[in-house]
Every structure is written in C-alpha cells, then in structure tokens.
Amino acid sequence: MAKIKSIEDLRKVAKEHRDSIELLVRENDPDGFVIVKVAMATCSIAAGAKEIFDLISEHIEKRGINAIVTKTGCMSYCYAEPTVEVTLPGKEPIVFGDVDVFKADEIIEKYIKNGEILEGIIPLNYRTAESI
Amino acid sequence: MVNKTQIRIALRNCGLINPERIEEYISEKGYMALGKVLTEMSQEEAVNIIIDSGLRGRGGAGFPTGIKWDYARKSVSDQKYVVCNADEGDPGAFMDRSILEGDPHSVLEAMAICGYCIGADKGLVYIRAEYPLAIERLNIAITQAREFGLLGDDIMGSGFSFDIEIRYGAGAFVCGEETALIHSMEGERGEPSLKPPFPAESGYLGKPTNVNNVETLANIPVIYLKGADWFSGIGTEKSKGTKVFALAGKVNNVGLIEVPMGTTLREVIYEIGGGIREGKKFKAVQTGGPSGGCLTEKHLDTPIDYDNLIANGSMMGSGGMIVMDEDNCMVSIAKFYLDFTVEESCGKCAPCRIGNKRLNELLGRICEGKGTEADLDRLRNLGEVIKDTSLCGLGQSSPNPVLSTLDNFYDEYISHVRDKKCPSGVCKDLMEYFIIEENCVGCTACARACPVGAITGERKEPHLINPEICIMCGACMEKCKFDAVILK
Structure with missing residues (x-):
C-alpha cells in the first residue's frame, strides 16, 4: 500500500x-447483488452472531446468491441480538433482529431470494450526523 | 411511527462499517479531519475549534475538552503524551467498548489530532485486558493506519509524527481516574494522587499528558468536518452535542442509544426504550453508575445534561442508565452499588476505605431488618463526610447512590427500619413465608418438605407456618402445587 x-x-x-x-x-x-452485514461486537458474538455469520456466509455460497457478507461492530439493538442488516439492490437496508438458525434461513430464502417482507424487522430509530 | 430522537455522532459508523478495514472508515470521510487539521490549521486554531464546540468530557466529570487541550498545549516540555482512557468500569456501561469494537479508527484519528494540537508525538490507549475483542480490533486498526501512513513519521507530509501504543489495565474501577490511570501505566499501583499538578502539567512519566475518554475522542473528527457551530447547535446551553447511554434494566428495548443533550428521561425510557417491561410501573432510573444517583418519576421531564443531573443528585457518569420498576428495592440498589465501591476502593484514603465499608454495613443491617431510624441519619452524615473528604472522584461520588435514594425514597427506608418490611419484596430477611388459607387444601406436602418442622396443620385443613422456627429455605413454596405458599 x-x-x-x-x-x-x-x-x-x-x-x-x-x-x-x-x-x-x-x-x-x-440486478441482484446483496450486501449482508452481521453485527459482531463482543455482546453480539455472545448472543450467537458468529454462528449466524458463518451460516449465512456458507449458505449464500451454497445457494448461489451473489452477495457479500461482512461484519460490523455493535448495531445497538441489544434487545434483539443477533442482528443482521440486509441491503437488496436498489432498496433501503433492513435490520432483522433475534436472528437464529431458522430466521437466518428464512432471511435467505424469503427476503433475499424473493424480497418477501418478514416479521422481526427493527425500524431505524436514529438520524445520522450527515442528515442534520 | 419511527422515532428519530436519536442522533448518531460518536456512534456514526458503529454497526455500519467493517471495523477491521481502514478503507471503509476512509470511505466515510475517515482521516479527513486529521488531514484538514494538519494541512490547514495552526495548533492554536485547531484547539480553539474544540473550545468553541463546547465539547465536554464524556467519561464522567464533564470537563471542557478544549480547555484541557489548551492547558496541555501551553505546557512546555520536550515530550508530551496523549492518552485515551478506555478503562470503562461502571457496571452496565459498554459504550466505549462498542465504539472501539465498531469504529476504532475514529478514536485513533482523534488521538492524532489531539497530538498535533498539544504537541505530542506519542499516544497511549489504556484499555482493560477484559476487552479482548476491542484490543484485537484496535491492534488491527493501528497496524492498518501505520501501513497507510496515517500514523508514524511525517503524516501526510506535514512534518508531524505520531504513533500509538496500547497499554493494558487489569480492570480496576479506580484506574478510570486519570491520575490513577497514569500511575498504573507507569507500573505503579493504580492509586490516584492529589491534583494539582494536573496531568496537563505533569502526567505520564512526569511529562504533560492529555487524557480523554473514548467517547469524547470519537466526537472529535466530526467537529472538524462539520464545524464548531454545527456541534454547539446540538444540545443545551451548557452541554453540547450528544451523549451515548447504555440503556439497561426493566425497559423493553435495552440497547445502546445516542441522544442530543437535553433529551428528557421520558423520551429515552418510553420512546426509545419502548416503556417498562410487562406493563409495570416505572420507579426510578439510575444514571452515572456507582457514582451516580437515582432519579424518579418527578424527574422524567427534566432535560438530561451534565448540570441538571448534578442538580438532581445524580451525575452523567460515563453513561450507564439502568431503569427500575416497582419490583426493585431502592435500599438493595444502594447496597449493590456500595458493594461495588467497597470492592473497588483503592484503600489509599481513609474516608473512602473505611467510610464506604461502614456505609455498606449500615445498609446491610437495614436490609436485614436490624436497622433503626437513627441509622438513617448516620447514613446521611457519613455519606456527606465521605463526599467532602475523599481524595479522588471515586470516594467523592461513592455515597451518591445512598444519598439520592434517601432523598427520593425515604419512605422505603422508613418501611425497612420502622415496620421491618421491604415494600418491593426483595429483602429476604424482611419477609415471611405465609400460607393463604383459601388456597391450601391440606395436602401436607409443605409440612413434609419443611426441614425444621415449622409447618403444622391437620390433613385436609389449612396449614400454618411458624415464622419463629422458619429458616426461609423456600422448600414449602417449591412443593406446593396450589400456589398457597407466598412470600410477603
């Protein structure tokens, strides 16, 4: 560098x-490239985020979805860890809470593949420094 | 409706970028503030921006950051140091860890800016060893910043050199106090010393040292990018910007939140926190950790800022915010914090070492039903003496949980000492097991389970517990299938 x-x-x-x-x-x-972020602070990992990260990474590849799966720090929703943010092409990012193995599967099969809205979406509850 | 009370400044990148890739931080205007300061500003100009912004220390005491920088800048020495205080120790507080784990470069960039402003070429992050992931990500960030030439010699061709090292703390609460922190970094015992001299004159290794908290530093780059006026336009008259709180306890949505100074507790608890769990009644909120106090219903509409919290017997502290409902006993809460302080007192000065121990014993007696009304006066007197005579911030604030609960929940203390009752049903020694006659079918299960023979009664007749014999083991309650045994 x-x-x-x-x-x-x-x-x-x-x-x-x-x-x-x-x-x-x-x-x-x-048209179909997806960005998936998994919150991976200490507390998220304690709530199971590492397993979810591995699982989503593995299945995205297995099921032939074009996506990058990346980790971030705390998304701040302690009450709903593990949390996963998904950005579908041309859409606003959506954060899913309480993601377990089943929920992760649902996110891939229903939301990522078909854009079907699922339960357990956490509404954005803040403004950024840029927006004010 | 989507609530937009929160504004993210310190947490601007947390949860959005990959903390292990410097490119992602740079994409979010990372290191632009450093570039701007190094290429466009004199040291004095750069410090003045922070003074004008009104930023105050987010670690607890709320000292104006710019003024602190200015003292360090004016100190004359061949060597100065910038220290990041990442010794987050309040029970229930985790904002500094979240920032370091989610956006470590923002802290490194701010330290470099501070280095330029005060004339230091060395930065140290004092972080507790019990934050391994934060340490790992900090190390990655430091390595990447060096590779990119954003730390090291002659940064951006400005002639300014700055590098950062990590120092590990063993997790002692008192080491969050800046003089104790400095002694700990020097390899001495983590004990505070009298100020003056302030670290800005004589700190690490006797050299001028500027110590700032993680969250304070995370605000710095944004202030340079958006301007002092922008920053001071957010918040209240004397408290500018935002504050990150670790919202915990009996609210529905526990989490990390960042709100403008001046937001009310009601907004925080009911709008962001989603109200009290299970529809129970709000009782109090504890801010400032072991140094803070409890605020109640009557404070719900008070705007949160440094001065209002102090005026109401609490303090900002580092930003722990624990919400309590009707099931929390305030005497036990005060005792919980005192247990912590007694454990964490370094023992150097008598008021803190002995005073807090005695304060804790008094609270223990009250919780056991052995307290008297005279003890309540003793609590207050002793608390005030400890506040006035302790050496450092730990002792000067440790009686706050006791004094503020005495102020706001005196009735509850009175119940404990006069009626020997704990209204919230928490203090075990003040309660009795009791059989509800209507529910008891006389199955004798409880009497057979009782190890001390405290339960009597004929078969198929309601039973009775003799409180004189009862040892409060709870075996009867476990065995009863008819919910006839209660604790009250």
Missing part, C-alpha cells in the same frame, strides 16, 4: 474502495 500523503490521496482511497464494491456488483450480478 502506497502511503497516504495528502487529502487528495484520502479521497482516492475512498473512491477506490467504493469503486471496488461497485465493480463487484457490476461484474457479478448488477
């Missing part, structure tokens, strides 16, 4: 990163 020497370089790294995701989407499946 070349060292960042200026604000311009920072912008470049940011752009390259965004482009790499876009490229991933374009090359794989422009």
Whole structure:
C-alpha cells in the first residue's frame, strides 16, 4: 500500500474502495447483488452472531446468491441480538433482529431470494450526523 | 411511527462499517479531519475549534475538552503524551467498548489530532485486558493506519509524527481516574494522587499528558468536518452535542442509544426504550453508575445534561442508565452499588476505605431488618463526610447512590427500619413465608418438605407456618402445587 500523503490521496482511497464494491456488483450480478452485514461486537458474538455469520456466509455460497457478507461492530439493538442488516439492490437496508438458525434461513430464502417482507424487522430509530 | 430522537455522532459508523478495514472508515470521510487539521490549521486554531464546540468530557466529570487541550498545549516540555482512557468500569456501561469494537479508527484519528494540537508525538490507549475483542480490533486498526501512513513519521507530509501504543489495565474501577490511570501505566499501583499538578502539567512519566475518554475522542473528527457551530447547535446551553447511554434494566428495548443533550428521561425510557417491561410501573432510573444517583418519576421531564443531573443528585457518569420498576428495592440498589465501591476502593484514603465499608454495613443491617431510624441519619452524615473528604472522584461520588435514594425514597427506608418490611419484596430477611388459607387444601406436602418442622396443620385443613422456627429455605413454596405458599 502506497502511503497516504495528502487529502487528495484520502479521497482516492475512498473512491477506490467504493469503486471496488461497485465493480463487484457490476461484474457479478448488477440486478441482484446483496450486501449482508452481521453485527459482531463482543455482546453480539455472545448472543450467537458468529454462528449466524458463518451460516449465512456458507449458505449464500451454497445457494448461489451473489452477495457479500461482512461484519460490523455493535448495531445497538441489544434487545434483539443477533442482528443482521440486509441491503437488496436498489432498496433501503433492513435490520432483522433475534436472528437464529431458522430466521437466518428464512432471511435467505424469503427476503433475499424473493424480497418477501418478514416479521422481526427493527425500524431505524436514529438520524445520522450527515442528515442534520 | 419511527422515532428519530436519536442522533448518531460518536456512534456514526458503529454497526455500519467493517471495523477491521481502514478503507471503509476512509470511505466515510475517515482521516479527513486529521488531514484538514494538519494541512490547514495552526495548533492554536485547531484547539480553539474544540473550545468553541463546547465539547465536554464524556467519561464522567464533564470537563471542557478544549480547555484541557489548551492547558496541555501551553505546557512546555520536550515530550508530551496523549492518552485515551478506555478503562470503562461502571457496571452496565459498554459504550466505549462498542465504539472501539465498531469504529476504532475514529478514536485513533482523534488521538492524532489531539497530538498535533498539544504537541505530542506519542499516544497511549489504556484499555482493560477484559476487552479482548476491542484490543484485537484496535491492534488491527493501528497496524492498518501505520501501513497507510496515517500514523508514524511525517503524516501526510506535514512534518508531524505520531504513533500509538496500547497499554493494558487489569480492570480496576479506580484506574478510570486519570491520575490513577497514569500511575498504573507507569507500573505503579493504580492509586490516584492529589491534583494539582494536573496531568496537563505533569502526567505520564512526569511529562504533560492529555487524557480523554473514548467517547469524547470519537466526537472529535466530526467537529472538524462539520464545524464548531454545527456541534454547539446540538444540545443545551451548557452541554453540547450528544451523549451515548447504555440503556439497561426493566425497559423493553435495552440497547445502546445516542441522544442530543437535553433529551428528557421520558423520551429515552418510553420512546426509545419502548416503556417498562410487562406493563409495570416505572420507579426510578439510575444514571452515572456507582457514582451516580437515582432519579424518579418527578424527574422524567427534566432535560438530561451534565448540570441538571448534578442538580438532581445524580451525575452523567460515563453513561450507564439502568431503569427500575416497582419490583426493585431502592435500599438493595444502594447496597449493590456500595458493594461495588467497597470492592473497588483503592484503600489509599481513609474516608473512602473505611467510610464506604461502614456505609455498606449500615445498609446491610437495614436490609436485614436490624436497622433503626437513627441509622438513617448516620447514613446521611457519613455519606456527606465521605463526599467532602475523599481524595479522588471515586470516594467523592461513592455515597451518591445512598444519598439520592434517601432523598427520593425515604419512605422505603422508613418501611425497612420502622415496620421491618421491604415494600418491593426483595429483602429476604424482611419477609415471611405465609400460607393463604383459601388456597391450601391440606395436602401436607409443605409440612413434609419443611426441614425444621415449622409447618403444622391437620390433613385436609389449612396449614400454618411458624415464622419463629422458619429458616426461609423456600422448600414449602417449591412443593406446593396450589400456589398457597407466598412470600410477603
């Protein structure tokens, strides 16, 4: 990695990163590429997030879905851990709570494959610094 | 309706980016603030922005961050240090861990900015060893930042060099106090020392040191990106920005929340927290952990900020917020926190070491039904003496849970000492097992289960428990199939 020497370089790294995701989407499946994030803070992992992360990663591949599965820190919904955020192409991200093995399967089969709305969606309950 | 009371500043990237990839942080304008400060601002200008923003320390005491930086900047020395206080120790508080696990680069970036502002080239993160995942992610973040040239020599060609190391704490509560923290980092016992000298003059290894809490630091980059005015436009007159709380206890939606200063407890508990569990009645909310106090129904509409909480006998603390319902006994709650303080007192000064121990014993006696009304006066007097005479913040605030429950729930204390009753049914020693006549069918199961023969009664007739003999083991209640045995 070349060292960042200026604000311009920072912008470049940011752009390259965004482009790499876009490229991933374009090359794989422009209409169906899915982004899955699993909250993996200590407490999420204690609630079972690691198993859910492994399971979703495995099944996404097995079932031939074009997606990236990535981990994040705390999504802040302690009452509903483990939590999983799914972004379908062209849609707003949706967070599912209390995800166990069955729920994970349902998310893949029903929401990711067919866009079918499931129970257990956590409504977005905050504004970001950018929006105010 | 979607509630949008919350505003995410410190938690802006938490749960959204992969904390183990620096590119994701950079994509969210990460390290832009550092770039801006290094290329466009003098040290003084950069410090003034933080002063103007009105940001105050999020670790507990609420000291203005910019002023702290300015003291350290003005100290003359060949070597200065920036320390991140990640020794989060309040029971029930986890916001610092969440930030470090979810967005470690925001803290590293802020430390580098602080380094530039005060003229330090070395940063240290003091973190408890019991946060292994936070440590792992911090290490990954530090390595990546070095690879990208965002830590190390001559950052962005500015001539400014800064690097960060991690120091591990053993998880002592008192080491969150900045002088104790510094002693611990030096390899000394984790005991506080008298201020002055303040760390800004003489801190780590006797050099000027600026200590800031994790959440405080996480706010810094955004202030440079959005401006001091933007930041000071959020919050109340004397408390700017937002505060992260670990909302726990008897609310439906326990979680990590970030609200603008000045949000009311009612909004937090009922709108964000979704109200009290099982439709029970709200009783109190404990803020500030072992240093804080309990607020009640009458405080529900008080805007939460540093000064209002102190005026009402509690404090911001690091941001633990534990909600209690009618089933919580306030005397037991006070005792819970005192147990913690007694355990965590470093023992250096007598008021804290001995005073808290005596305070805890008094509470123990009250919970056992051996307290008197004179004990309540003793509690208050002793509590006030400990507050006034302790060496550091731990002792100066440790009686708060006792004093605030005395203020707000005096009736409950009176029930314990005068009537020898615990209205919430928590203090075991103040309760008796009792058989409800109507429910008892006289099956004799309880009498046979009782190991001390405290239960008498004829077959098919209601039984009776003799409280003089009863040892409160609960065997009768377990055996009864007719819900006839109750505890009251």
